[in-house]
Amino acid sequence: MTAPRPDSELGTGTAAVRPVERTRDADRTRAEILAVATAEFADRGYAGARVNEIADKLSTTKRMIYYYFGGKEQLYVAVLEQAYGRIRALEQQVDVEHLEPVAALRELAGLTFDHHEAHPEFIRLVSIENIHRAEHLAGSPALAGLAAPAVDVLSAILQRGRADGLFRDDVDALDVHQVISAFCVFRTANRHTFRAIFDRDMLDPATRAHQRRLLGDLVVAHLTTR
Amino acid sequence: MTAPRPDSELGTGTAAVRPVERTRDADRTRAEILAVATAEFADRGYAGARVNEIADKLSTTKRMIYYYFGGKEQLYVAVLEQAYGRIRALEQQVDVEHLEPVAALRELAGLTFDHHEAHPEFIRLVSIENIHRAEHLAGSPALAGLAAPAVDVLSAILQRGRADGLFRDDVDALDVHQVISAFCVFRTANRHTFRAIFDRDMLDPATRAHQRRLLGDLVVAHLTTR
């Protein structure tokens, strides 16, 4: 799994003398730029983010952004790729194989729920990228293997559930994943307009348990109804 | 209220001589600016849209944008308000009262599905506004009465369904609306990243019927499962 912290090991082979504080450190500088840029792009969108603003929040200078990334757009792409890479690493931890189908399904939905709630910044980046029609993400290596984990686990659960005669068979794993994603993403991505219109904060901790159960009930009922 | 169509009647009392083509027409100019701005903001987001670009696509000049709206931000707010106003008008047409609860529920979900699919530009504006944390929409009069129709109709259906012993009673109308909205909005708003990752175009006409049925099954199963 990718270590989330900038100061992680960068195995150059020798795990020997690691200077605690170097005045010059390409990796640290790069990581710092990425971290600040991620926050800034997630906060204001691609067009709304300012290279100067990112630079001001850096311990280094704007020049370094261009030195390491080449330009605003390439920096944005790097931010996206890092974000997707981290998410993939996290998603692979799911282990619900040992549960019986209905419980496994509910558990998977719940974990996805938790996962999305824990990464609102990522959801914002995804929304922003959708505004741009995913043109920066198209053909990115960061997507490789991103689809597999979520859908594979789900496929296995559905297969077992169908074998036991518990689940309907005209809904495929991707359909179910779409429903779960829709619910989880919507809660975060559309939080503000939903709140403005319906006066409900979908992320209000007080209703979290209810929302989580709602999602579980939803997918379980859907699959167990003929 | 401002007439939505540029060439509509402008009831000056006398319905008499209506100049078919005036060289100067405040309402037409305003409407044209709004239309072009709507397309531009929906396409590129608030920060990404350019006042000059909007002006170039106008038969009038940039100066008129400032004359009628005051500035970029006010223009954006006007675009949002008009868009929400139009959506409200459309939503009030739903009539499913005469159907039995399960059929009514499925019909309402289907109509919402159709409705969202028919207005991708609106969904984009909503996504954009969420990126900005709905700050432009906060306290806007355009929201007044927007929540009522959707939820009221749903409430009535649920109430009838519960009275008939068909529906569970621990899921409220807003929960159901949230689920329906999540599904419908997600399909459009996250179309591009979903496609990039899972290679499924959620708006592909070939799978439209399946998706529409999926949503109906989802909410019906959820409410009819104890």
Add this chain to the structure above:
DNA sequence: TCTCGTATGTACCAGACGGTGAGTTACGGA
């Protein structure tokens, strides 16, 4: 200790950007 490439800082630029000052013309009422 020297050397050379990588990493960094400073100062600056050209063009795009949102916005405006000031004058001009069409229109509708008297």
Add this chain to the structure above:
DNA sequence: TCCGTAACTCACCGTCTGGTACATACGAGA
């Protein structure tokens, strides 16, 4: 027919923006 105002045109402005030329300091290897 004339006049006052709403609607409109044109040229312009100051600032911000992404991006860069150039000088320089560090530090690993010889």
